[in-house]
Amino acid sequence: MTGTQAAARRTGPAGAPPPARGGRPRIRITPPSRRTSLIVLVLLTVLGGGTTWAVYGSGWFRATKVTVRGERVLTEAQIEQAAAVPLGGPLASVDTGAVRERLLTALPRLARVDVARSWPHTVTVTVTERVPSAVLQNGRKFTEVDRDGVRFATVDRAPAGVPLVRLTPDASGAAASLRVFGTSRLLQSAIAVSRDLPDALHGRATAIRVRSFDGISVELTGGRDVMWGSAEQGAFKASVLTALMKAEPHATHYDVSAPSAPAASGS
Incomplete structure (x- = not known):
């Protein structure tokens, strides 16, 4: 084999890089262009802004209802009144911790309170009442x-x-x-x-x-x-x-x- 033939075998046809060990061709990853990166960034920003608007600015996810669970002696109306959940605004803006503290302060009969957002429109309040011993x-x-x-x-x-x-x-x-x-x-x-x-x-x-x-x-x-x-x-x-x-x-x-x-x- 001449020196020219050996060089051609090492470099492959038309100057292409030699195949990787084991016979598999090497894959060259070309980084995205600056223009492509800019387009992706703009799309992500638009999507993020749209999601934020949907959650906070639109009427799709408004807090319109309170559901009470676990009451025994207390009435649902008493718990809703003490909870004072602000309705009409974005559900994501409801401070569940503040609702919980208001209930525990106003109603000593409650031993435990869990407050959760139930999408798309409901605030769920689950209570555990104390039992007299x-x-x-x-x-x-x-x-x-x-x-x-x-x-x-x-x-x-x-x-x-x-x-x-x-x-x-x-x-x-x-x-x-x-x-x-x-x-x-x-x-x-x-x-x-x-x-x-x-x-x-x-x-x-x-x-x-x-x-x-x-x-x-x-x-x-x-x-x-x-x-x-x-x-x-x-x-x-x-x-x-x-x-x-x-x-x-x-x-x-x-x-x-x-x-x-x-x-x-x-x-």
Whole structure:
């Protein structure tokens, strides 16, 4: 093979670059011209501006409706009024965080609020209401308290199936308990007891009586009662009480104040 033939084989026909190793031809990518890049940039700008106008300037995505979900005691009208969602403007401009804060501030009964935009025209408000775990009596009114001790509503009637907390300190323990723990702490203990009651007793506890820090008892329907003691070891006491009531279903008095040595009496 002559030198001329070897050079031609290396360069390929008509001076083209030699094929890549393995026999595949090399692909040369030509960068777009400045004019092409400018055209693409203009098109993207036009499309972006059109999208912005459609969302904010046109009537296609206006906020025209509020949908409320999850309400139980509160009405849809109460929630809509407290939410004060601005209607008529762009849906994208609705401040969902501000709506949520307005609801939580205006309606203490709400434990959780989620606000979302539902395209093309709706603001969806999903609420979770607090559930009363105990009731405190204030004159002729009743204050509902949830399992976390939050007092969230004052009502004219105590809700059915929710125990009423009665602070009735006895003569021997009144002064010491009130001096050391205070009324607020004793009420918190009663609410903790209500929270820890076995599920089987929910709706059957009519009152929680607090005589002292470690003298808390629970009154049940059917003339039965439970001596609970202090609010400590609540989960343990609940499991012991459940087993005790199964073993002694006809007893009228149960004592789990010392959960390692429970007792039942009466029939």
